[in-house]
Amino acid sequence: MDWFWKALGGKAGRNQKRSKAIVDQAREQQEQLSTLDDAALAQRARDLVEGGEVKDPATFLAALGVASTRTLGLTPFPVQSQAVLRLIEGDVIQMATGEGKTLVGAMAATGFGLMGKRVHSITVNDYLARRDAEWMRPLVEFFGLKVAAVHEELDEAQRREAYAADIIYAPVNEIGFDLLRDRQVTDRSLMVQQHADVALVDEADSVLVDEALVPLVLAGSQPGAAPAGQITDIVRHLREKEHYEMDDDRRNVFLTPKGADRVAGQLGITALYDEEHVGSTLVQVNLALHAKALLIRDVHYLVRDGKVQLIDASRGRVADLQRWPDGLQSAVEAKEGLDVTEGGKILDSITLQALMTRYPMxxxxTGTAVEATDQLRQFYDLGISVIERNRPLQRFDEADRIYATMKEKNRAIIEEIKAIHATGQPVLVGTQDVAESEALAEALEGIEVSVLNAKNDAEEARIIAEAGDLGRVTVSTQMAGRGTDIRLGGADEADHEAVVELGGLAVIGTARHRSSRLDNQLRGRAGRQGDPGLALFFVSLEDDVVVSGGSGEEITAHPDEQGLIQTGRVTEFINHCQRVTEGQLLEIHAQTWKYNKLLADQRVIIDERRDNLLDSERAWEQLAELAPGRAAELADLEHAAKVGAAREIMLFHLDQEWSEHLGLMDDVRESIHLRAIARETPIDEYHRIAVREFKELAQRAVDKSVDTFETVLIDAAGAHLGNLGLARPSATWTYMVSDNPLAGRGNSVISGIGNIFH
Known part of the structure; x- marks a missing residue:
């Protein structure tokens, strides 16, 4: 691993060297500390903290280790103690699958708690939040600290109680949604969250990179809008190449001149691009075309119980709370002939990246931090610490098998699975999407296959836990089952030795991902804690990662009669294609962040103004100064009632103007690509509009507040805003927006993905 530390620079290497020395000292002290009773041990750990800092890291680590042994029956390995230390010092640590990240996270969170810091231990789902909080509770409570889990079933009072704990386990979306709801309160007592000092993120690459730019949205009741039925029907009959074209990586779709004329003719208008149609009809046509050509059923979404459900590209499972931006969501619903759901007016939103940057630390x-080094450093200024395995890796990573065509590749995949299964060795197959997983399972006739995909994610933990059993074949989409160990011989490890004799778990990837990090996540399912294992990827020159990454490049290949290509030059070409797609993803991230960053900065200004209104009498002072006559009319009203009414009025209009600003900027972003036609840089034009509009926001909110203050009924109960039709929405709900709906596709959809194994 020396190459890695040289790449990062000397400081990271020195930190690792120092960490190992501290861990060695901690091991020497554990025997002495183990003679203390529980109360004395807990007090010893507390005594090591002064002013929020640890005076003696070695003794502190030793105390945490002894407490873990007593409360959980888990004695940390030296590498786990090293990981705890690196977390406490603010790094993202890379630990291989099965190396005990759950204990490491709990020890580090407990350490932060002893320093007087409140910790949000962030997970990727409800199941892990609840499991880990209960599993690690004895360790946390040993030191007199409180631990709680936040999940979707909690009501407001239960959430408020949970967030008051020292260590809170919660899915990232629940934390974000609670923040958005707290931003709407008109009194501090109504908030559920309390300030947190540390975000300790499990599966950090997923939260901080894969889903970093997913906006969490709080919406209020408002009817949704979809492309008119006539537009959906017209677009449904358009033909590729003739009426519309797509770019090489099939991320964008464009009407041809013939297509535009056809649509205009059937709509009975002169030209689709006339100024009167650009802002309405053209937008609806483009949404319907996007839904038809780019969003594919059972790849990007499912239709279940009469609803469109998005598939989370980074995990291969249904994203229950996720939507596309409302127009696109409605277009897909219209395409599928479903009832169009309410869109809702956006009241507030925040990206996961902006949410993470709110934490002081x-x-x-994660199991794959190294590959995300650029993103973690560029967007969060985070360092990486690679923690060595407790036992040497015994997994064999076989060279990719590269085929000329997808058909030849898929035939080879089936033959390989059957050959391995015949020996009794368990096989885990990582596919790219739901359609592929089902087609593969069907093609493996005569073999009992456990299919884990977005259609049955409720069975996830059970299926993945048994994937290492004798003779088991599990077909899984993407990284389903993260957080659940695959133990050789089944969940109870009854046949562990028999599976070891056969070579451990065999992991097969049906295509390379757009990021090598996702490949390595799949490989990492085999070879936990020194177990043997096999990892093998199949690739074809028709796979999306090759078509997209190698666009415009020629490669001469000489396949054998099975279509297999065995030349180093082609292998290097595949690696090159993946590096290109990784660069594309980083560029998408950087560009999207530029759009989001300005709104995030503006939100900070709104937050400061909101806090000022909530925590002072500023609202009353300002309104009384601007409308002295109305203030005089309220002279007999109790002062607290006047302050509360003024605060309610000003917060309502500030929130309303922010909501309008978000809606406007959403519309601007939808159409900003048209600015390039006028030779303006889209991002610069977007920033210019955002800054101009934001300058007027606060003044508009004040002006409207004065108008309301002068006319609304104000009494001991407060300001009766509903009388003027100014009530906040009667219903709100939260969802996530898929900002990049086509990320992470692996096998090409060009030839019809449902039939790829036939």
Whole structure:
């Protein structure tokens, strides 16, 4: 691993060397500390903290280790103690699958708690938040600290109680949604969250990179809008190449001149691009075309119980709370002939990246941090610490098998699975999407296959836990089952030795991902804690990662009669294609962040103004100064009632103007690509509009507040805003927006993905 430390620079290497020395000292002290009773041990740890800092890291680590042994029956390995130390110092640590990240996270969170810091231990789902909080509770409570889990079933009072704990386990979306709801309160007592000092992120690459730019949205009741039925029907009959074209990586779709004329003719208008149609009809046509050509059923979404459900590209499972931006969501619903759901007016939103940057300190754990080094450094200024395995890796990573065509590749995949299964060795197959997983399972006739995909994610933990059993074949989309160990011989490890004799778990990837990090996540399912294992990827020159990454490049290949290509030059070409797609993803991230960053900065200004209104009498002072006559009319009203009414009025209009600003900027972003036609840089034009509009926001909110203050009924109960039709929405709900709906596709959809194994 020396190459890695040289790449990062000397400081990271020195930190690792120092960490190992501290861990060695901690091991020497554990025996002495183990003679203390529980109360004395807990007090010893507390005594090591002064002013929020640890005076003696070695003794502190030793105390945490002894407490873990007593409360959980888990004695940390030296590498786990090293990981705890690196987390406490603010790094993202890379630990291989099965190396005990759950204990490491709990020890680090407990350490932060002893320093007087409140910790949000961030997970990727409800199941892990509840499991880990209960599993690690004895360790946390040993030191007199409180631990709680936040999940979707909690009501407001239960959330408020949970957030008051020292260590809170919660899915990232629940934390974000609670923040958005707290931003709407008109009294501090109504908030559920309390200030947190540290975000300790499990599966850090997923939260901080894969989903970093996913906006969490709080919406209020408002009817949704979809492309008119006539537009959907017209677009449904358009033909590729003739009426519309797509770019090489099939991320964008464009009407041809013939297509535009056809649509205009059937709509009975002169030209689709006339100024009167650009802002309405053209937008609806483009949404319907996007839904038809780019969003594919059972790849990007499912239709279940009469609803469109998005598939989370980074995990291969249904994203229950996720939507596309409302127009696109409605277009897909219209395409599928479903009832168009309410869109809702956006009241507030925040990206996961902006949410993470609110914490004074961020650290995290993952199995694949090295590949995300650029993003973690560029967007969060985070360092990486690679923690060595407790036992040497015994997994064999076989060279990719590269085929000329997808058909030849898929035939070879089936033959390989059957050959391995015949020996009794368990096989885990990582596919790219739901359609592929089902087609593969069907093609493996005569073999009992456990299919884990977005259609049955409720069975996830059980299926993945048994994937290492004798003779088991599990077909899984993407990284389903993260957080659940695959133990050789089944969940109870009854046949562990028999599976070891056969070579451990065999992991097969049906295509390379757009990021090598996702490949390595799949490989990492085999070879936990020194177990043997096999990892093998199949690739074809028709796969999306090759078509997209190698666009415009020629490669001469000489396949054998099975279509297999065995030349180093082609292998290097595949690696090159993946590096290109990784660069594309980083560029998408950087560009999207530029759009989001300005709104995030503006939100900080709104937050400061909101806090000022909530925590002072500023609202009353300002309104009384601007409308002295109305203030005089309220002279007999109790002062607290006047302050409360003024605060309610000003917060309502500030929130309303922010909501309008978000809606406007959403519309601007939808059409900003048209600015390039006028030779303006889209991002510069977007920023210019955002800054101009924001300058007027605060003044508009004040002006409207004065108008309301002068006319609304104000009494001991407060300001009766509903009388003027100014009530806040009667219903709100939260959802996530898929900002990049086509990320992470692996096998090409060009030839019809449902039939790829036939």
């Amino acid at each position: 961020v650290c995290g754990m």
